[in-house]
Amino acid sequence: MADYEVVPENALFVCFGIMSSSGALTGVAVLEAMKKLDPKKTGLFCTSALAVDVPKHRKTTEAAKRIIAIDGCANRCTSKIIEKAGLKIDKSLNLVKDLSVEKRGPFRPFNYTEEEFQKTVEAIINLCEELSADGNPGDEGLSKG
Numbered sequence: 001m002a003d004y005e006v007v008p009e010n011a012l013f014v015c016f017g018i019m020s021s022s023g024a025l026t027g028v029a030v031l032e033a034m035k036k037l038d039p040k041k042t043g044l045f046c047t048s049a050l051a052v053d054v055p056k057h058r059k060t061t062e063a064a065k066r067i068i069a070i071d072g073c074a075n076r077c078t079s080k081i082i083e084k085a086g087l088k089i090d091k092s093l094n095l096v097k098d099l100s101v102e103k104r105g106p107f108r109p110f111n112y113t114e115e116e117f118q119k120t121v122e123a124i125i126n127l128c129e130e131l132s133a134d135g136n137p138g139d140e141g142l143s144k145g
Contacts, residue, residue, distance in 0.1 A: 005060075006040065007043070007060055007063040008039060008042050008043030008064060009040070009041050009042070009064060009065045009066060009132060010041060010042040010043070010064060010065070010066050010131055010132060011043065011045045011060075011061050011064035011066065011067045012042055012043060012045060012068045012070065013045050013050065013067065013068065013069050013070070013082055014026055014027060014030045014044065014047065014070045014078060015027065015047075015070060015072035015077055015078045016047075017072055017073075017075075017077060018109040019105055019106045019107060019109070020072065020073065020106060020108065020109065021102070021103060021104040021105055021108055021110070021111040021112040022095050022096055022102070022104070023105075023109070024072075024109035024110065025072065025095065025116060026070055026071070026095055028117070029117055029120035029121045029124060030070060030124055033121045033124040033128070036125055037125060037128050037129070038132070041128070041129075041132040042068075042128040043064075045057070045060070045064070047078055047081055047082075050081055050082065050085050050087075051081045051084075053085070061087065062087075066090040067082060067088065067089050067090050067091075068090065068127065068128065068131065069082055069089045069092040069093075070093050071093070071094045071095070072095050072096070072101075072103070073094070073095065073096045073103045074094070074096055074097065079092055090131070091131050093123060093127055095116075095120060098123070099116075099119055099123055101116045102116075
């Protein structure tokens with residue numbers, strides 16, 4: 001990692017499984033939420049790079065204070081990738097389980113409501129800001145899977 005790179009406190013790993021509405025919603029909502037979050041506190045990390053063990057991405061992830069997983073549905077793909085990499089999830093959010101978002105699909109990525117979108121953006125912002133304010137690594141996530 002170069003000296004000029006500043007690793008955010010919170011490593012945010014996100015589902016973007018666009019075969020269903022909940023996966024697409026997760027990705028779109030996190031992009032909107034990131035516009036309102038402090039980039040020094042929360043950064044988007046690459047789930048795919050972690051899955052294939054890219055050394056630079058792993059090192060950057062390990063430099064973050066906390067790991068947050070946002071899953072779109074009960075499959076928990078994002079959380080499973082993090083766990084398979086041997087890393088600990090400090091907080092998690094599952095759209096279907098925690099926010100009662102309906103998973104519609106397959107092949108219906110845009111079939112989520114404006115209400116689901118707003119609720120998801122707000123939940124992501126609240127989770128990240130709360131974790132940054134608490135500064136307590138090791139808290140259990142909203143979802144355990």
